[in-house]
Amino acid sequence: MGLRARLAHLAKTGDVPVFVVVGGGYRSAVHRLRLVEGISIVASPRHASVLLIAGALTNDATGTVSHVHDQMAGPRVTVAWGHPEPSVIPVQTTVNGDVTEVATTIRRLFHDVLSGAVAPEQPLLPDVDAVEWRGVGPYGHGGAGMTGGTPYGRPLALRAPARDNLELDQLPVTVGPWFTGFPPGLALRISLQGDVAQAVEVAPTNLIQAGPAGLFTRALSEPTPIRDLEMARARHHIEWMADTLEIAGVDRLAVRADRIAGMISPGEVDPVERLVKAVRRSLLRLMTLRNVGVLPGEIDLAGLGPVVRATGVADDRRREEQAYRDLGFEPVTHSGGDAWARFSQRAAEAVQALDLAGRAGDTRAFGNGEVEAPDGLHRMGEPDPANRLVSILETVLIGSEWGDLVTTIQSLDIDMETVSVGTPAP
Amino acid sequence: MNPGPLSYFLVSAFGIGAVVSGWLVFRTDSMLRAAYWLMVSFVAVGAMLIVLDAQFLGLILILMMSGEMTIMAIFMILFMMNPAGLNPMTMVHQHRTSIIAGVGSFIVLAFVGVVAEFPDRPVPAGNATVALGEELLGRSMLVFESAGVALLAVMIGAIAIAAKQGRFGDAFDGSEEPSIDVETGDRS
Amino acid sequence: MTAFGILVQVTALLSGGAYVLVVADRLMSGTGSVRTALAYPVRRLSFLLLQPATTTERPDFEAWILGPALLMALAAVGAVAVPIAGPSAGGDIDAGLVLFGAAMLIVLVAVFIFGWGPNSVLPMIGGYRMAAMVLSVGIPFSLVVLTTAIPAESLSVGMIVEAQSSLWFVIVQPLGLPIYLVTAAAIAFWGPFDLPEGADLAGGVVAEASGLRLATWRFARAALMVTLSLMGQAVFLGGYLGPVLPGWLWTIVKTLVLLVLLALAGRTIARMRVQTFVWFGWVVLLPLALVDVFVSGWLAL
Amino acid sequence: MIDILLVVAAAIFGIGVYGALSQQSFVMIMMGLELMLNAALLVAITFWWASTGGNPAGQLLVIVILAVMAIEAAIGFALVTAVYRSRKADITEKLKKLRN
Structure with a gap:
């Protein structure tokens, strides 16, 4: 056995590094995939061997997903999971089953591609510069007009005042739509000075095709059991907590949150409360979330669910539902309006939701065109709250350090499934 | 004290290193490389200091320069006109005068150094x-x-x-x- | 001891320590069994060796290659300053403490050029963050390390260990070890201070790295942690001094204790914001380190 | 030995002179100055090592040079920042008139 074969033999028993492009309706499923032993979901495509396209994407996504595909170091394979044919880029296999099935498929393909039974995929795009190279020499030294114009084939950075009014260069970059620190599908054009975002613009995207109508969408038109609604709400919030914990670098607690999200039952608030205690011990508030992402007062937050309730306003559609009032429902609120307040708010709402689900019995609520979903008030025929959250990003992110920018976006809980910004990029 | 052949070799090697890296500071177009070539020059001089029994000073010099040169690099990125790294940048003036002045000062100083007689009172053995x-x-x-x-x-x-x-x-x-x-x- | 002997010793120590660190870190990540954790480093290394290196658009190749190599060299240089087995066992350098300090501060350079190399925005931000971090904790780090030289009246690590034969410096200088561990975690960009490699940067300085480059970088960082633990136990926990067991075994045991402690902190505490960190370094750690210096100086008079 | 050291120091000094005179960017000029100080430092240690019989004042001189380097860097960067703030100038040509 040659060295290569020996290495492959050792490597294929290890974790499979997977980069996931999350499409419509599959965010929750990806949380469950993370719990499977032997699958490791990585943050950068450079580290991955398997590209998993989970859920439906629009045809506009072909370009960006191809980029992600080509960035992978290889040997690479692509798997589609619940992604309709024809898929946005050529895939090795399509799986429509549950988490176990996709995990088995991923493992099998990883084995095969390492041992050579399956040929690794070739790049999809030609390897050319995004902008034509016009410098002289390997690094473009010595070209003319180097104190102005467009050396390097790209315009020189523009100057703009930094926080203390010193005029410095700005680096314009586009981050997303599959950057793991942002909600899937969100791309931002950011002008960076060092690690500070001086200007932010949401890039026009419409990449994610909405999955089948969820429980809360159905509750707009038909009365739905409170127990189901509240369980879904609790699961949503706990999975959101897992994402936040992962970005904050406490993967251990993120895994725990994912585990809890997979096995919650009505009335059982204990595991969630213990998780919140563990989060407190991890100093998350002190280290990362305190005073981050405070929204300016002039922004109208009404109807934005936990985001507005975290500023101390008891704005909740459930108060007006007789069924909820009968259960003695009273909205939880937190004060401060920073990322930590939103975290505590969602944690408390998850506990409250589990408690309500335990006591609700078979009572039904909503069905009259309005519903209080985990991310805020949904109205029949009106855009989801996520659209409003995306539209305020450009104001609230200006002047944030990179880490705060990511924390703020995460704390707003934006789901790009129902958001479409501007015209789709050509 | 009579330096052994190893000291000769080390001093010459580090000396050449210090001069070459010092020269490269002004020959590269990358701000990062300019700052770190200067650091390499300092580290080489620090190593020469260590060979010359001034261990503490040599190490302190290296310690200081690692921080200072990173600050230099960051300031260059701040104040030079293109932060994107390896972009072209040849920014010199009065080039000929500068070359003459540089070569001239080298010749004069080296001449003095080689010709002049200095007292031979080496560092005694012991902890400097x-x-x-x-x-x-x-x-x-x-x-x-x-x-x-x-x-x-x-x-x-x-x-x-x-x-x-x-x-x-x-x-x-x-x-x-x-x-x-x-x-x-x-x-x- | 010959130069070759020292090389073998340092290599063995750093590799063994790095293995333990990676296994401990994996165990604390919350997934998988002990069995998979024990095999994890080998399997992971095999995979990375199979993975081809990727490149980016017009990277600074020399800097990108030099980063991991420099980091590894610095870990080894720092480890050389610490005597492993006993006073006469070689590896003792006159101004060893300063050598160690210089090597640890150049870590900044290694991380900065590694982040700069790929010509990509997320690694570059990682490099900037490292600069902000090390410039904030560099002074307290150097101060607490050098303060141990005051009671020992020597900058040689061997002499500092010998000076602890009656009482370890962790007791004589109660502020020393905690500040050292915090600043050491920051210099190895580990644990709650892994800002240059944070998840909010999709891996930061390693976001564009793959294959051998990533493997070298990961190993070098683990080796750096071992070096920092090694020095920590030597200057605060009495190094090779201890009853019954031979000196080298004491060194290894104490190093592993600090290593596991750092690994645990890394997995249980959330990542600190950059702004908070800079504040923490200048406003909290620096004054505490100065208090440490003054108290030790006063006691030594 | 002392010849080698002094020639090396002279070469570093010469490069420093060239850099300080030829560069347009303030930061690059400072690099030239730093190189000149680097040479001074090497000369000081050379004489201490070869000709003073181990007089520790020679090492002290190096400490003073190190302090001068730090001061030069700090004041230099402060001035660069101040000039840049008021004139948006980062190279010497933009500062022909020092008065408004």
Whole structure:
């Protein structure tokens, strides 16, 4: 056995590094995939061997997903999971089953591609510069007009005042739509000075095709059991907590949150409360979330669910539902309006939701065109709250350090499934 | 003390390293490389100091320069016109005069160094670091303390100069855009 | 001891320590069994060796290659300053403490050029963050390390260990070890201070790295942690001094204790914001380190 | 030995002179100055090592040079920042007139 074969033999028993492009309706499923032993979901495509396209994407996504595909170091394979044919880029296999099935498929393909039974995929795009190279020499030294114009084939950075009014260069970059620190599908054009975002613009995207109508969408038109609604709400919030914990670098607690999200039952608030205690011990508030992402007062937050309730306003559609009032429902609120307040708010709402689900019995609520979903008030025929959250990003992110920018976006809980910004990029 | 062949070899090697990396500081177009070539030059001189029995000073020099050169690199990225890294940048003036001055000062100094006779009183065997410590905190305490006070004064002064709100009011009052158009002015 | 002997010793120590660190870190990540954790480093290394290196658009190749190599070299240089087995066992350098300090501060350079190399925005931000971090904790780090030289009246690590024969410096200088561990975690960009490699940067300085480059970088960082633990136990926990067991075994045991402690902190505490960190370094750690210096100096008079 | 050291120091000094005179960017000029100080430092240690019989004042001189380097860097960067703030100038050509 040659060295290569020996290495492959050792490597294929290890974790499979997977980069996931999350499409419509599959965010929750990806949380469950993370719990499977032997699958490791990585943050950068450079580290991955398997590209998993989970859920439906629009045809506009072909370009960006191809980029992600080509960035992978290889040997690479692509798997589609619940992604309709024809898929946005050529895939090795399509799986429509549950988490176990996709995990088995991923493992099998990883084995095969390492041992050579399956040929690794070739790049999809030609390897050319995004902008034509016009410098002289390997690094473009010595070209003319180097104190102005467009050396390097790209315009020189523009100057703009930094926080203390010193005029410095700005680096314009586009981050997303599959950057793991942002909600899937969100791309931002950011002008960076060092690690500070001086200007932010949401890039026009419409990449994610909405999955089948969820429980809360159905509750707009038909009365739905409170127990189901509240369980879904609790699961949503706990999975959101897992994402936040992962970005904050406490993967251990993120895994725990994912585990809890997979096995919650009505009335059982204990595991969630213990998780919140563990989060407190991890100093998350002190280290990362305190005073981050405070929204300016002039922004109208009404109807934005936990985001507005975290500023101390008891704005909740459930108060007006007789069924909820009968259960003695009273909205939880937190004060401060920073990322930590939103975290505590969602944690408390998850506990409250589990408690309500335990006591609700078979009572039904909503069905009259309005519903209080985990991310805020949904109205029949009106855009989801996520659209409003995306539209305020450009104001609230200006002047944030990179880490705060990511924390703020995460704390707003934006789901790009129902958001479409501007015209789709050509 | 008679330096052995190993010392000769090390001093020559580090010496060549220090000169070459010093030269490369002004030959590269990357700001990062310029700053770190300068650091390499300092590290080579630090290594020569270590060979010359000044262990402590050599190491302190290396220690200081790693931080200082990163600050240099960051300032270059801040103040030079293109932060994107490896972009073209040849920015020199009075080139010929500078070359003459540089070569001239090298020739004069090297000539003096080679021709002049210096007393031969080498460092005695023993711990030079201990001697330095006793000097610093004994006879020359005043010098040492003055250096400390000077550094403190500089820290305060530097912040005062660089801060937006200066001693004479806001830095923006009375400022004007530069009058010379560097894009077209060919003066090198 | 010959130069070759020291090389073998340092290599063995750093590799073994790195293995333990990676296994401990994996165990604390919350997934998988002990069995998979024990095999994890080997399997992971095999995979990375199979993975081809990727490149980016017009990277600074020399800097990108030099980063991991420099980091590894610095870990080894720092480890050389610490005597492993006993006073006469070699590896003792006159101004060893300063050598160690210089090597640890140059880590900044290694991380900065590694982040700069790929010509990509997320790694570059990682490099900037490292600069902000090390410039904030560099002074307290150097101060607490050098303070141990005051009671020992020597900058040689061997002499500092010998000076602890009656009482370890962790007791004599109670502020020393905690500050050292915090600043050491920051210099190895580990644990709550892994800002240059944070998840909010999709891996930061390693976001564009793969294959051998990533493997070298990961190993070098683990080796750096071992070096920092090694020095920590030597200057605060009495190094090779201890009853019954031979000196080298004491060194290894104490190093592993600090290593596991750092690994645990890394997995249980959330990542600190950059702004908070800079504040923490200048406003909390620096004054505490100065108190440490003054108290030790006063006691030594 | 002393010849080698002094020639090396002279070469570094010469490069420093060239850099300080030829560069347009303030930061690059400072690099030239730093190189000149680097040479001074090497000369000081050379004489201490070869000709003073181990007089620790020679090492003290190096400490003073190190302090000067730090001061030069700090004041230099502060001035660069101040000038840049008020004139938007980062190279010497933009500062022909030092007065407004």
